[in-house]
Each structure stands twice: as structure tokens, then as C-alpha cells.
Amino acid sequence: MKLGVSPDIVPSRGHEAKRVSIMDAASEVFCRESFAGANIDMIAAEAGVSRQTIYNHHGDKEKLFVAIVRDLTERCNAGIFATISTFPDQPKDLEADLIAFAVRMNRNCICNRDGKFLRKLIQTEGERYPELFAEWREQGPGRTWPAIAARFARLAHAGFLDIDDPDVAARQFMALANAELQTTFMLGGTPDEDEVLQSATHGVRTFLRAFGKRQPAANASKQGALANA
Amino acid sequence: MKLGVSPDIVPSRGHEAKRVSIMDAASEVFCRESFAGANIDMIAAEAGVSRQTIYNHHGDKEKLFVAIVRDLTERCNAGIFATISTFPDQPKDLEADLIAFAVRMNRNCICNRDGKFLRKLIQTEGERYPELFAEWREQGPGRTWPAIAARFARLAHAGFLDIDDPDVAARQFMALANAELQTTFMLGGTPDEDEVLQSATHGVRTFLRAFGKRQPAANASKQGALANA
DNA sequence: ACAAATTTAGACACTCTTGTCCAATTCGTC
DNA sequence: GACGAATTGGACAAGAGTGTCTAAATTTGT
Incomplete structure (x- = not known):
């Protein structure tokens, strides 16, 4: 199954929790460091998530920012x-x-x-x-x-x-x-x-x-x- | 002499003119790209100056910013x-x-x-x-x-x-x-x-x-x- | 408990940037 | 025109960051 928006299936609680956690951490870091100054490892660390998970969820840095x-x-x-x-x-x-x-x-x-x-x-x-x-x-x-x-x-x-x-x-x-x-x-x-x-x-x-x-x-x-x- | 982008008026001569030109370009670029997003080559190009000249004048990126x-x-x-x-x-x-x-x-x-x-x-x-x-x-x-x-x-x-x-x-x-x-x-x-x-x-x-x-x-x-x- | 989905850590290639070094050139000034 | 100072462009090493890939570990639903 491809990742993406799946309106019917609710992935799971853990999955969604990670998504929120990533968003929180990312807004914090982007805000503090600016887009260019932020790096994915920082965000991953602050979200308590591996770097790969961020890429799984959002594709790339710019998509995450948007x-x-x-x-x-x-x-x-x-x-x-x-x-x-x-x-x-x-x-x-x-x-x-x-x-x-x-x-x-x-x-x-x-x-x-x-x-x-x-x-x-x-x-x-x-x-x-x-x-x-x-x-x-x-x-x-x-x-x-x-x-x-x-x-x-x-x-x-x-x-x-x-x-x-x-x-x-x-x-x-x-x-x-x-x-x-x-x-x-x-x-x-x-x-x-x-x-x-x-x-x-x-x-x-x-x-x-x-x-x-x-x-x-x-x-x-x-x-x-x-x-x- | 090869001329690069010379956005400013008269490339009035002298050491001091370069200094001013660097400061102008740098504030423009730092402002537009943020500190992390700006790079010295951009500033050099916009100032119509070689990268080395910027280092000669200001030491490093952070000193220039300050x-x-x-x-x-x-x-x-x-x-x-x-x-x-x-x-x-x-x-x-x-x-x-x-x-x-x-x-x-x-x-x-x-x-x-x-x-x-x-x-x-x-x-x-x-x-x-x-x-x-x-x-x-x-x-x-x-x-x-x-x-x-x-x-x-x-x-x-x-x-x-x-x-x-x-x-x-x-x-x-x-x-x-x-x-x-x-x-x-x-x-x-x-x-x-x-x-x-x-x-x-x-x-x-x-x-x-x-x-x-x-x-x-x-x-x-x-x-x-x-x-x- | 099992199978599918998800996450993880690490290695990796690739690109970009910083800051240094240097030889050749140009500029300012006498 | 000549001399010294400044500038140039290009090469360079070192480091950091992105995005990919993998195999193993973990979580989730049934």
C-alpha cells in the first residue's frame, strides 16, 4: 500500500501519534532555526523518531514545511x-x-x-x-x-x-x-x-x-x- | 576585467567602495535568505566581488553578519x-x-x-x-x-x-x-x-x-x- | 500468535558550503 | 612606468546535510 492520504482507513494510533509529534517538533525547529537552518536530524531527535520515519510521512523537507x-x-x-x-x-x-x-x-x-x-x-x-x-x-x-x-x-x-x-x-x-x-x-x-x-x-x-x-x-x-x- | 552583476550605481573605485558594496549585498542576502540560507558566493556575486575579498575584509561569515x-x-x-x-x-x-x-x-x-x-x-x-x-x-x-x-x-x-x-x-x-x-x-x-x-x-x-x-x-x-x- | 505494516539504525552517494592557499592579475599611488 | 597592496579565480580539504536503501526490530490488527 502506498503512503498518502487514505480517507477510509485510519492507520493506527501509534502512526498518527508520530505524525503529530513530527509536526510539533518540526514547527518548533523550523521556527527556531529557519528553513535553511533546520535539519532533519534535529527534527527527528526532537520528535523522538527516526529520520527515516519523517521521510516516510512527508516525503521531503520542503513538503514537510508546507x-x-x-x-x-x-x-x-x-x-x-x-x-x-x-x-x-x-x-x-x-x-x-x-x-x-x-x-x-x-x-x-x-x-x-x-x-x-x-x-x-x-x-x-x-x-x-x-x-x-x-x-x-x-x-x-x-x-x-x-x-x-x-x-x-x-x-x-x-x-x-x-x-x-x-x-x-x-x-x-x-x-x-x-x-x-x-x-x-x-x-x-x-x-x-x-x-x-x-x-x-x-x-x-x-x-x-x-x-x-x-x-x-x-x-x-x-x-x-x-x-x- | 570581467564584470559580474553590478546592480549598484557607479563602481566607484577603492578599497572602501568594495567594503560598502559587500555590506550592502550581504545585508540584502542575509535578509532575504536568513543567516543559514545565505552563502558567501551569493553575497560575492551580488556585491560584484570575489569570494576571497569578503574573507579578506571580514574574516568569516559570522563576523560579517555581526x-x-x-x-x-x-x-x-x-x-x-x-x-x-x-x-x-x-x-x-x-x-x-x-x-x-x-x-x-x-x-x-x-x-x-x-x-x-x-x-x-x-x-x-x-x-x-x-x-x-x-x-x-x-x-x-x-x-x-x-x-x-x-x-x-x-x-x-x-x-x-x-x-x-x-x-x-x-x-x-x-x-x-x-x-x-x-x-x-x-x-x-x-x-x-x-x-x-x-x-x-x-x-x-x-x-x-x-x-x-x-x-x-x-x-x-x-x-x-x-x-x- | 501470526502476518502485515511500520519503525529503526546505520551505511551510503551526492551535493553544497565554508574557509584556506596560491599564483596571476589589476589597482592605487608615487 | 613602476612598485606595493589589493583583488581575483580557481583548486582544495573538511564538514555537514539531504535523501535513499537495507535488514532487523517493533508495533498493530485480527
Whole structure:
């Protein structure tokens, strides 16, 4: 039997476990060493698998790389859409709810393992695989940004925000939410929970100073509170 | 003499000219291929120089790489400080002046060749040269962010802006100014003049909605009035 | 327990790259 | 034009990495 995608037959647990283990190790190594710097023996060692097994599963180094980027893209997209679905459409406390959303977005989509790896692989190897990353672009940013923008548009329409261009606002929201994490990202670090909360809090406050209604649509009981910083 | 690829302008003569030519080609190639993926022959060809000359000048591949990062860091810092010195301390038209500043910052420091290369090299190889990039961090972000923050603090003190934390505001200003360039950056592209202007304009508008005084008066005689307005 | 599928370790040929050495040539300068 | 320094191209050894092949060991399903 030839190897390859066999939709009917589930090979086995051990087999599948090795596949996952290889993918994990490979993304780790490709990410750390770049495509050219990574070598199959490293990946095999880190996966606890023999070199030959990697060739059995994936053919060659380049196919392995492509499989990994596809896999990461898919998982990251899933995470992003799952997080978008928690967007506060009917916020009780707009600021708190948006901060919580920003934290979720950062923690689950930007700072997590997959997000970090995908981002780095795109930056590092993007130019060498134009068609692969064009695919990522369509499936990823091409679909997630409109989805986020739509949520902000809805929130504005419901009277919670004063937004001209939801697309711009969405980008600015995300930019503000991780404005303070950029230097950490640069060096491949992972911001801790506090940094994420800090950045999200400051970012959302600024966002609301720019786009918040003067008087919260729901109850305008005490307007003096929001002047405070 | 056989001429190879001479992409640069005038093959102006001299030892020093070769040095520059090597540095240019090497940063280009290291950036495009990553450290491990780059090879000396590529660099030599792109520099229009023999391989041996590179070894004569720089000893080995790693020394060449370090020299390049140092060089880029220095030049980028110079550019950033030069641009910071054009910060509008006494703006006539606050919005227009800040937009122009944001455009300068993006065009001269972020989107230009040196900025792009340095950013990519840091992201790609940062983890492998901790001491080198610690140096960058001190000389670069460690000095430029406070300088930018100081300018915003001064602007706020002069009554043009309403800022609590100048450090946060500085980071948010930059984040907003290139919020719309992120996807382009991801793939190593260079935003064109229009995109830069767009992003800067939208970013500064939002920034001013958040931090601008309601009344752009230069006289801060009635500063208490706007808190409740 | 048996048979098929899978994994393993090691050897292997092949290619690519680094860094060195050297003789011939060219360049900069006087 | 001549001299010394720099550059060149080519050959070279050493090392590393890819991908293939094999026979033996292990795992898996029945």
C-alpha cells in the first residue's frame, strides 16, 4: 500500500501519534532555526523518531514545511474565529468587555504557540513561497479582518461606539491592544499575562477615548465617572 | 576585467567602495535568505566581488553578519533620532503636523531599506545572538522610545494634548500610525507612499480623538472646563 | 500468535558550503 | 612606468546535510 492520504482507513494510533509529534517538533525547529537552518536530524531527535520515519510521512523537507504552514494556518484561523465569536455584541460594561476580548485575542491567537510560530514562519520564509503565503493571506487576514470589522460595525450600529470606518477601527483596535507587546514580539519572546493585560487595558481605554460615545447608550446614570483616568 | 552583476550605481573605485558594496549585498542576502540560507558566493556575486575579498575584509561569515547588524543598528538609530528632531513642538496645525511626522517616521525609519532589513534580521536571528541583540535593544528602543515619549510629554505640557502616560501614548501613536501597514510588513513588502499616508492619517486622527484637547487653543487658561464637557 | 505494516539504525552517494592557499592579475599611488 | 597592496579565480580539504536503501526490530490488527 502506498503512503498518502487514505480517507477510509485510519492507520493506527501509534502512526498518527508520530505524525503529530513530527509536526510539533518540526514547527518548533523550523521556527527556531529557519528553513535553511533546520535539519532533519534535529527534527527527528526532537520528535523522538527516526529520520527515516519523517521521510516516510512527508516525503521531503520542503513538503514537510508546507504541511506545517498549512496546519498552523488552519489552527490559527480556527482559534481566531472562535475568539471572534466571543466578541461582546451586547456589552454590560463596554470597557471591561472589550479589554477581556482584547486579552483573549492576544492570549489565544497572537501570543500562543501557533500564533507565534505562524507569524515567524511567515516573516521568515514568506517571500520564498509566494503561492503558499498568498493562500494564507486569503484564508487568514482576508477573512478575519472583515469578521472583526463586522463586529465593530454592529457595536457601532447598536449605539455603543461612534465609528466612521469599521475596517480602520478594527485594525486600530488590534494595533492598540498589543501596542506594548511589539518589542517583546520582535525578539521572539512571549509576553506574560500581566503585560498582555496592561497592553489591552491601555489600548482599549485609548480606543474608547477615540470611539466611545460620550454617554453610554444603556444607562447614563453617572456621567462624571468616565472623565477620570 | 570581467564584470559580474553590478546592480549598484557607479563602481566607484577603492578599497572602501568594495567594503560598502559587500555590506550592502550581504545585508540584502542575509535578509532575504536568513543567516543559514545565505552563502558567501551569493553575497560575492551580488556585491560584484570575489569570494576571497569578503574573507579578506571580514574574516568569516559570522563576523560579517555581526558587522552588518551593528551597521544597520547605527544607521537606523541615526535616522530615528534625526526624524525625532523634526517632531512638531510648536505645531501650527496639530493634525497636519503630526500626520507629516508620522509619515516621516514611517518612510524614513520603518519602511526604508535599513529599517526593513534590521527588523527582519532581528526577528529572524534575534534568538541566536542574545548579546548582539541586547545591545541593539539598549541602543535602539531603549533610547528612542523615551525620546519620542519626551516629545509627546512636552506637547501635552504645552497644552496641545491631554496625555496621562507619555510612554504609553508614544507607543500607541506609533502603533496607530502604521496599523494599516502590518499585513504588508508581514510578507516583507514595502508599502507605497499612499498606503503610508493613509495609515498615518487615520492613525493620527484616532490619536487626536483620544488625546486631543477639545479646543485646540494654544492658551491653556481654562483647562478645567473640558473635563466635564 | 501470526502476518502485515511500520519503525529503526546505520551505511551510503551526492551535493553544497565554508574557509584556506596560491599564483596571476589589476589597482592605487608615487 | 613602476612598485606595493589589493583583488581575483580557481583548486582544495573538511564538514555537514539531504535523501535513499537495507535488514532487523517493533508495533498493530485480527
